Amino acid sequence: MSHDDVLNPKHMPHDPEKATLEGKNKFVGFWMFLGGETVLFASLFGTYLALSGSTSGDNTPENLFGLELVFIMTMLLLTSSLTSVYAMYHMKNHDFKKMQLWLGVTVLLGLGFLGCEIYEFYHYIHEYGFTFRSSAFGSGFYTLVGFHGGHVLFGLFWITSLMIRNQKRGLNLYNAPKFYISSLYWHFIDVVWVFIFTVVYLLGKVG
Amino acid sequence: MSNAIVQQRGIGAMIWDYITTVDHKKIAHLYLVAGGLFFLIGGLEALIIRIQLMQPDSNFISAGLYNEMITMHGTTMIFLAAMPLIFALMNAVVPLQIGARDVAFPFLNSLGFWLFLFGGLLLNVSWFTGGAPDAGWTNYAPLSSTSPGHGVDYYVMGLQIAGAGTLIGGINFLVTIINMRAPGMTYMRMPLFTWTTFITSVLILFAFPALTVGLFLMMFDRMFGSAFFDVTAGGNAIIWEHLFWIFGHPEVYILILPVFGAFSDIFSTFSKKRLFGYSAMVFATVLIGFLGFMVWAHHMFTVGLGPIANSIFAVSTMAIAVPTGIKIFNWLFTMWGGSIKLSVAMLWALGFIPTFTIGGMTGVMLGSAAADYQYHDTYFVVAHFHYVIVGGTVFGLFAAMHYWWPKMFGKVLNEKLGHLGFWPFFIGFHLTFFIQHFLGLMGMPRRYWTYFEGQGLATGNLISTIGAFLMAIGTLVFLYNVVYTAIKEPKASADPWDGRTLEWSLPSAPPFYNFKQTPLVRGLDPLWIEKMEGRKGITPAEPLGDIHMPNGSILPFLMSMGLFIAGFGFIYQVDNKLWFIAVAVGMGLFFASMFTRSFKDDLGYHIHKEDLIEKGDGKE
Ligand code: HEM
Ligand SMILES: [Cu+2]
Numbered sequence: 001m002s003h004d005d006v007l008n009p010k011h012m013p014h015d016p017e018k019a020t021l022e023g024k025n026k027f028v029g030f031w032m033f034l035g036g037e038t039v040l041f042a043s044l045f046g047t048y049l050a051l052s053g054s055t056s057g058d059n060t061p062e063n064l065f066g067l068e069l070v071f072i073m074t075m076l077l078l079t080s081s082l083t084s085v086y087a088m089y090h091m092k093n094h095d096f097k098k099m100q101l102w103l104g105v106t107v108l109l110g111l112g113f114l115g116c117e118i119y120e121f122y123h124y125i126h127e128y129g130f131t132f133r134s135s136a137f138g139s140g141f142y143t144l145v146g147f148h149g150g151h152v153l154f155g156l157f158w159i160t161s162l163m164i165r166n167q168k169r170g171l172n173l174y175n176a177p178k179f180y181i182s183s184l185y186w187h188f189i190d191v192v193w194v195f196i197f198t199v200v201y202l203l204g205k206v207g
Numbered sequence: 208m209s210n211a212i213v214q215q216r217g218i219g220a221m222i223w224d225y226i227t228t229v230d231h232k233k234i235a236h237l238y239l240v241a242g243g244l245f246f247l248i249g250g251l252e253a254l255i256i257r258i259q260l261m262q263p264d265s266n267f268i269s270a271g272l273y274n275e276m277i278t279m280h281g282t283t284m285i286f287l288a289a290m291p292l293i294f295a296l297m298n299a300v301v302p303l304q305i306g307a308r309d310v311a312f313p314f315l316n317s318l319g320f321w322l323f324l325f326g327g328l329l330l331n332v333s334w335f336t337g338g339a340p341d342a343g344w345t346n347y348a349p350l351s352s353t354s355p356g357h358g359v360d361y362y363v364m365g366l367q368i369a370g371a372g373t374l375i376g377g378i379n380f381l382v383t384i385i386n387m388r389a390p391g392m393t394y395m396r397m398p399l400f401t402w403t404t405f406i407t408s409v410l411i412l413f414a415f416p417a418l419t420v421g422l423f424l425m426m427f428d429r430m431f432g433s434a435f436f437d438v439t440a441g442g443n444a445i446i447w448e449h450l451f452w453i454f455g456h457p458e459v460y461i462l463i464l465p466v467f468g469a470f471s472d473i474f475s476t477f478s479k480k481r482l483f484g485y486s487a488m489v490f491a492t493v494l495i496g497f498l499g500f501m502v503w504a505h506h507m508f509t510v511g512l513g514p515i516a517n518s519i520f521a522v523s524t525m526a527i528a529v530p531t532g533i534k535i536f537n538w539l540f541t542m543w544g545g546s547i548k549l550s551v552a553m554l555w556a557l558g559f560i561p562t563f564t565i566g567g568m569t570g571v572m573l574g575s576a577a578a579d580y581q582y583h584d585t586y587f588v589v590a591h592f593h594y595v596i597v598g599g600t601v602f603g604l605f606a607a608m609h610y611w612w613p614k615m616f617g618k619v620l621n622e623k624l625g626h627l628g629f630w631p632f633f634i635g636f637h638l639t640f641f642i643q644h645f646l647g648l649m650g651m652p653r654r655y656w657t658y659f660e661g662q663g664l665a666t667g668n669l670i671s672t673i674g675a676f677l678m679a680i681g682t683l684v685f686l687y688n689v690v691y692t693a694i695k696e697p698k699a700s701a702d703p704w705d706g707r708t709l710e711w712s713l714p715s716a717p718p719f720y721n722f723k724q725t726p727l728v729r730g731l732d733p734l735w736i737e738k739m740e741g742r743k744g745i746t747p748a749e750p751l752g753d754i755h756m757p758n759g760s761i762l763p764f765l766m767s768m769g770l771f772i773a774g775f776g777f778i779y780q781v782d783n784k785l786w787f788i789a790v791a792v793g794m795g796l797f798f799a800s801m802f803t804r805s806f807k808d809d810l811g812y813h814i815h816k817e818d819l820i821e822k823g824d825g826k827e
Binding site: 003021025032035040043044047050051053054055056135136137138140143161162165 | 311312374378379381382385386387412413414415416417419420421423424427428431432433434435437440441442443446449450453802805806808810
């Protein structure tokens with residue numbers, strides 16, 4: 001049997017992402033990777049919490065953070081997680097067009113989030129002079145939130161590349177696992193943001 | 208069709224083959240050679256340290272160079288010698304032991320190796336560009352964050368790159384063991400070496416990201432002006448210590464667990480008995496892995512975390528001695544009543560038991576927080592960790608290399624030379640390090656450049672240095688043996704040790720697809736079961752069919768080289784912003800390669816059934 005027959009069966013299985021050994025390996029491996037990412041972010045959170053009191057001047061969490069913007073960002077990212085679930089739902093029903101559509105919406109929402117974050121950082125730097133170097137709190141804040149933002153950026157590139165690469169040929173057993181783990185990654189980013197929202201912003205405002 | 212079938216044997220073709228290979232057996236060779244070279248470099252650094260300390264008031268090397276020596280010795284030995292040599296064994300053995308044709312991610316396997324190698328090279332380039340890192344292998348802030356020059360920058364970038372490779376390797380072995388076991392190879396039938404590789408990979412997965420973050424923070428402080436460890440700007444230097452040891456203590460178990468597994472296989476093979484207490488051994492391994500994350504602050508007893516924290520960590524530390532003790536007894540009981548064959552592998556294993564037990568005992572002494580105030584940062588600690596790392600990991604590597612050499616290279620290492628190498632190393636080891644316990648108790652601090660006449664430290668240090676040279680002789684004999692065996696020894700049979708596990712059912716060295724037919728595993732020690740039932744080989748689990756193989760690729764090499772170039776850029780942009788060009792070029796190469804990987808389908812190829820039959824036992 002040639003590769004084409006194997007990867008484009010007449011009847012797509014219900015879980016195309018786990019139908020091949022490669023797919024199963026990617027699936028398990030990516031969950032492992034996310035385990036490692038959890039330790040990475042846990043270490044960054046720990047560092048942030050140790051340093052969040054080390055402010056200089058008026059640039060304290062209470063004075064800086066505005067919950068309105070962060071609330072909008074949270075909504076954008078949470079919704080994008082939901083739309084990526086829709087995309088995976090359509091993948092399991094082998095509806096490639098709808099999957100692409102919902103992935104597109106996911107990317108747009110992610111872009112919106114990233115735009116807000118860039119605005120937020122710009123605002124802190126230019127209105128308040130609050131930078132990466134101005135205090136240990138600044139270093140901790142920009143590193144934690146920036147690492148998350150970097151993950152969002154990477155996720156956007158990733159999902160977009162997959163969409164463009166497979167636009168013409170549609171879904172098969174080779175690219176289904178790729179789509180699937182990119183959506184896992186996107187959920188993970190979302191979960192991390194929920195913690196950032198709580199630990200950095202909410203605790204920063206009231207804690 | 209693929210590099211695996213390339214027939215020309217020119218040296219260029221061979222190099223290209225190794226640079227692009229995704230075959231776990233060849234990657235094992237790469238790890239072995241690279242790790243071996245770094246082991247020799249680290250050993251040379253050790254000899255220089257010992258010559259400096261041979262006599263009081265010595266001026267053999269300057270104090271600054273001495274700091275660089277001890278830093279590079281520790282860093283090299285742990286990250287660039289011990290870990291890669293362990294990965295060499297895992298790559299060579301684990302897929303064979305579980306009846307798999309390759310690892311789960313052959314491409315990532317190769318990427319892991321090249322990242323390690325380029326990271327290690329970057330670290331060592333520092334010798335030639337104005338000074339190696341000099342803040343100790345533990346790189347404590349603020350000593351490290353304020354160390355002048357670029358030495359520590361090399362430490363940060365080099366370990367970051369090498370560490371990424373290790374993490375990838377860990378994930379690869381986890382998935383391999385979870386998904387690629389042959390039919391019938393249940394978890395509780397896996398050989399101990401596979402089990403310890405599994406748990407070690409879990410430790411790598413959860414420990415290395417802490418180091419990653421620590422290194423990032425250090426990088427940001429040194430290269431981009433952040434204030435994590437800068438107390439004057441509200442930073443906190445203790446954060447580094449926590450992150451380092453949250454990684455660092457699991458790391459010492461990453462170093463010891465795989466050789467525990469190797470020893471288990473060796474004891475059982477050369478005693479002709481199944482391992483005593485198999486399930487207890489598995490349980491002890493899991494328990495050690497779990498507890499390994501609960502004890503990191505025993506390296507920080509003197510930092511001032513307070514009596515409550517110290518007590519908790521003291522108790523959890525001592526608790527680890529329990530599963531370790533279980534293992535020691537199980538090895539002893541495996542030998543009990545067995546028909547023991549004193550091969551070289553077995554000799555190293557026998558030498559390991561008393562040596563490691565001493566190391567464990569001093570560990571429990573150190574784990575007693577109140578007493579550690581006396582021992583901390585003295586030669587007592589140096590003696591402790593060399594007893595466990597050399598007496599455990601290095602002895603284990605020697606044992607495992609003698610044991611699996613035929614599977615890796617198709618020849619049995621000469622046994623006479625093996626015995627001849629063991630004794631100088633073993634005696635030299637105890638000469639070097641046993642006396643260091645007492646030097647430590649007498650108050651000799653670690654990491655000091657020199658000591659004075661009349662402090663009573665001279666004799667002990669002289670003995671220690673003599674021992675170090677004996678170890679060097681033992682190593683040279685081993686190297687000679689490698690060359691001698693390659694030239695003089697005959698080809699090994701498939702099963703030179705009358706083995707018990709699947710790897711011994713394959714020819715030495717195995718064909719590039721490992722198993723012509725996936726084996727059917729019918730119990731613990733599957734090959735032994737078949738032998739006892741009078742069969743020649745393993746029962747296959749499938750009819751002969753086409754075999755799917757992955758393609759080789761140059762991309763892992765290019766990606767790693769990209770990060771290597773970018774590493775220089777990051778280090779030197781502090782002096783001149785033009786170096787950001789190197790960052791851009793390096794990262795560009797990295798991402799372009801990654802993109803290529805993503806956009807170009809890589810479906811592998813098939814070896815056809817007919818070709819397999821033609822080739823008889825399937826040798827290349
Ligand atoms: C019974 C098990 C063990 C116990 C209770 C134990 C305990 C300790 C303690 C308390 C220290 C800190 C001493 C100090 O700095 O004052 C220490 C240091 C160390 N141990 Fe162990 N240990 C054990 C096994 C091991 C093993 C198996 C390894 C490695 C294979 C290892 C490697 C090290 C290293 C490298 C250091 C020194 C790190 C440094 O400061 O540079 N230990 N051990
Ligand atoms: Cu420890």
